[in-house]
Structure formats: structure tokens, C-alpha cells
Amino acid sequence: METLRERKKRRTRESLLRAALHLFTSQGYERTTVDEIAEAVDVSQRTFFRYFAGKEDVALAVQKMTEAAFVAAVRARPPHEAPMRALRQAFLEGWDSIRETVESVVPVELHLRMYRTIESTPALLAAHLRRSAATEETLARVLAEREGVDVDTDPRPRLAVAVFGGVIRVAERQWCTSEEFSLESIRTLTAEYLDQVGSALTGNWRTG
Amino acid sequence: METLRERKKRRTRESLLRAALHLFTSQGYERTTVDEIAEAVDVSQRTFFRYFAGKEDVALAVQKMTEAAFVAAVRARPPHEAPMRALRQAFLEGWDSIRETVESVVPVELHLRMYRTIESTPALLAAHLRRSAATEETLARVLAEREGVDVDTDPRPRLAVAVFGGVIRVAERQWCTSEEFSLESIRTLTAEYLDQVGSALTGNWRTG
């Protein structure tokens, strides 16, 4: 059961989040000040910083949710699956539940537009990549445990996750710049790219 | 021939760079202010910002040099080489010339210590990853041209580079945290990891 105080906090937090994303996507990340966000929700700037570690943090809050959901999805894969297959299936099958998680806080439309803002704002892209790196470290440990190997001596868990993450990012980037800007298209794009990794590594591409 | 004015500029720039790296590695990036760096070289803070775009920029200036050198090395590979082999050889064989480039500006020892600072400072790691992403985009275009494919319709150049970059970063990270902290060890580590990618992708690791 949620107490009144907790409800108020959650409302404030989500209002700040929505207001921030709205401002970022409509007038740009750099051209939006924290004061503006606070003003839009009618709280003090100081309060904003009590809910979010900073401007970057609020911009990437939804991404943080989806990454956590993805890690959970990988953890939930049956243990007999090979590592790369587990990652692939977690991504493709977990998509819908991730969508629901997002939608409970922020309109999906807004989230999608925010993706483009992140990709086109250097400061945000940098923060996003660092977060991805941290998630990859977590995933490497999950895979290592599934397979019963030591993550500190065996590089394969980290290598597998790094390759997977690389493919995801290529797909993300392609998706952001394309016109086919829907939740479904990133799934098909990712599946397609994952299938092509092998052929990409074993050029020669001219004859292939 | 270098004019007096140009020499002065270069000296100021390199002094700022060395002073900055020295301060960053000895007392930490966050705990170093731009005023301190400027003061150490006895110029105004405003002058610092005329030589470097910001605090991040000076921290990653040497990395920027090495990445540019690497891209050049890839461009110089014979065109009949397969893509992944070109990347691999450019990295392994270009190492010595890169070392010389670095040493002409900054002691190698300082550069190595800076690597650890970058890896352990969130803000710097983020900026470093973003720079890597930009370099990967450049490399993808180089590979696409070598192979005569269109980088906008064929995902394989970007995929190949993403995989390669992922492996490099895993090696970098491992190297930073190990005791074997020499220029030579990262080369052997990278070669080793590149060889293991295939096996990492085709678990099951328990039986392998």
C-alpha cells in the first residue's frame, strides 16, 4: 500500500520526467534549462535535483528502465540456452513487456522521440554509451554465472556481450535515422543485423 | 618552417596539455579545476579555452591523436586484405609508430596513467566512448570504400567495425585493471582476444 507522501513523490517525479522529455524533444536538450523544467512543474530547482542526479539523468531515465528490464529478461532465460541465443531471445521476446513498463510512466511516442534527441546530442550520446557499457558489464557477469565460468579470467563473457552490444547500437543508430520509426521496426532490424554478424566478420563482401 | 608565433602557440598548448594530464593523474580529474591548470602554466583561464574546447577535450587530446593515427594506418593497408584482417593488422603493426607520435608530445608513462584515470572517471569514460563511436563511423566508411559497398544500405561495414571496437574496449579495460601495465601487453592482449571472438560467439563455453 502506497502512502500519501509516497504518491505525492511519485507524481512529482513523473511530472518532472514528462516535462523534461517534452522540453528536450521540442526545443532541444542544450536549450532547455533545469530552471525551466522545475518551473513547468512548479517546484524549485533544488527539488529537481532531489529527484534526479542531474539533467543527463532525467534525460536517460526511461532508457535506464528499459535496460534494467532487459537484464531481467536475460536472467529469466532457460539456463540451457547458449549465451548469444539467450541475449537474442531476451531482446526479441522481452520487447512487449518493456513497452508496457515504459508506457506506465511516459507516452511511448515521447520515448521514441527522445531516442532521436539522445542520438543527436553529443552530451547525451556519451552518457548513453557509458550506461550501455555498465549494463554490458552486468550482462557479462550474468552470462558467466549461467555458463559457470570466471568472468575475471575468461574473456568470453565480456566478448560475447560486447559483440551483442555493438550490434544493438548499430541497429539503434540505423533505426533513429530511418523513417520507419516504430517499436516494431527496431525488433526486425536487430534480428536482421544479428544474423549478418557472421558474414560481416568473414568478408570478402564483394563476392559474398 | 615554423614561425615564432607558431612555436609559442605550440609551446603553450603542450604545456597546458602536460600540466593538465599531470594534475588529472595525480589528484584526479574532478578535483582539478581549469583555473589550476591555467595557473600551472601561468596563463589566464580564458586562454586555456582558446586552446582546448573544455576540460574533457584536454583530457582526451592524446587519445584523439592515437585514434587518428589508427584510422590512417587502416587506410594504408593493402586493399586486397579482408576487412577484419586490415583492422587487426593496422592495430598490431601500427602500435610503434603511434607510440612515437605520442612520445613527441607527452611522456608515455603519463599517457598510460591517464588511461587509467579515464577508465575510472565516469565523465571521461563517457566522452571516450562517444569519441570511439565517432571513430567507428569513420572506419566503417573506410571499410565500405575498400570493399566497394554502400555504407548506408549494407550494414556489414558498421557491424564489422562495431565488433572490432567492442573487442578493443574489452581488451583496454582488462589492461587498465591489470598489473601488466605496459604498451606491449595491450598488443598481446588484443591479439589474444581477437582470436577468441569466434569461440565466444559459439558457446557452449562449459564444454569448450
Place this chain on the structure above:
DNA sequence: AGGCTAGTGACAGCCACTGACAGTTGACAA
């Protein structure tokens, strides 16, 4: 009802960074 505490606003301050303007110094021609 009244004390306790989480949450808040207001204020002051630090630091990265920028624009504007004036002073200085090297380059180059007369």
C-alpha cells in the same frame, strides 16, 4: 493533539564555459 521527520524552498556559492572589449605582441611591408 502534538512531536517527529521527510520533503521543500530560498539563498549563497563553486565551477565550467562564453561573449565583449581592450591591451599586447609578432608578422610584414614600406
Place this chain on the structure above:
DNA sequence: TTGTCAACTGTCAGTGGCTGTCACTAGCCT
């Protein structure tokens, strides 16, 4: 050599992200 111009630099003032402090209010709990 000297005068002129352009490049370079310092000073100053200001913006914006972010933090510490402290008094105050509002919800919680007995």
C-alpha cells in the same frame, strides 16, 4: 627601422549546472 595590421591574450561580467545549508511546512505516527 618603423608603422600597420592581425593574431593572440587578459580582464571582466555573466549564464547555467550543481551543491550545501537552514528554516519551514506537511504528512506520519502515537
